[in-house]
Amino acid sequence: MKKNQMIRLVLSALFLAIGFVLPFLTGQIPQVGSMLLPLHLPALICGFVCGWPWGLLVGFVLPIARSLLFGMPPLVPTALAMAFEMAGYGAVAGLLYQRLRPGRGRVYVALIGAMLAGRAVWGLASWLIYALLTQSRFALAAFWTGGFVNAWPGMVLQVVLVPLIVMALERARLIPLKEN
Numbered sequence: 001m002k003k004n005q006m007i008r009l010v011l012s013a014l015f016l017a018i019g020f021v022l023p024f025l026t027g028q029i030p031q032v033g034s035m036l037l038p039l040h041l042p043a044l045i046c047g048f049v050c051g052w053p054w055g056l057l058v059g060f061v062l063p064i065a066r067s068l069l070f071g072m073p074p075l076v077p078t079a080l081a082m083a084f085e086m087a088g089y090g091a092v093a094g095l096l097y098q099r100l101r102p103g104r105g106r107v108y109v110a111l112i113g114a115m116l117a118g119r120a121v122w123g124l125a126s127w128l129i130y131a132l133l134t135q136s137r138f139a140l141a142a143f144w145t146g147g148f149v150n151a152w153p154g155m156v157l158q159v160v161l162v163p164l165i166v167m168a169l170e171r172a173r174l175i176p177l178k179e180n
Contacts, residue, residue, distance in 0.1 A: 008050040012058050015046040019062040023072065033072070034146075037154030039063055043086040044114060044158065047093030048107070048166045049175050055090020062086060077129040085122030092117040097166075107163045107170075115158065119147045 019042040026032040033039075039062055047055025060083045066072065067079035096110035123143040130138035148155075169175045 008054050011050050012046055012054045015042040015058050016062060018042045020066055034150060035153045036157060037151060039066065039082065040086060040089060040154065040158060041161065043090040044093050044111065044162050045165055047090035047114065048097050049169060051098065052091045052094030055094040056087045059086030059090035076133055077126060081122055081126040081129050084125035085118045088121035089114045089118035107166045111159065111162050115155065123147060
């Protein structure tokens with residue numbers, strides 16, 4: 001395994017570990033967790049730091065593994081839909097960040113693009129999961145409420161924290177990792 005691939009693997013494991021621990025800061029109160037979206041931060045930052053394949057993988061694995069280990073979020077339908085959403089976050093953040101021209105706006109454009117794409121993926125995944133695995137429907141009102149109205153504090157947190165962290169890592173020349 002090449003040196004940078006090993007670094008990406010180790011950093012991805014670190015982001016996965018952060019994702020396991022970060023929700024404990026919300027005190028395991030589901031209402032607070034669904035508002036602050038603590039699982040989303042490591043997936044997004046992993047996409048920026050390690051690239052889209054690693055962001056996709058960490059984003060997909062994190063909610064399912066956390067559900068299996070700690071019982072939160074509930075596996076079906078929540079963690080399963082979140083797995084697709086967060087995989088979208090990590091992948092789109094990494095892809096846009098890599099493809100956009102360097103500059104201050106690049107982080108924000110990649111982040112907003114990832115947030116919108118991830119929400120769209122979450123809505124589609126939720127609709128399919130509810131249709132196939134539950135007895136209820138996932139309506140447009142549920143998408144709007146769960147995806148935006150109730151989640152706005154976490155979205156604000158993402159728009160503030162993620163660019164600060166990514167730009168600090170850029171200044172420290174820790175990202176992007178050079179290809180070997």
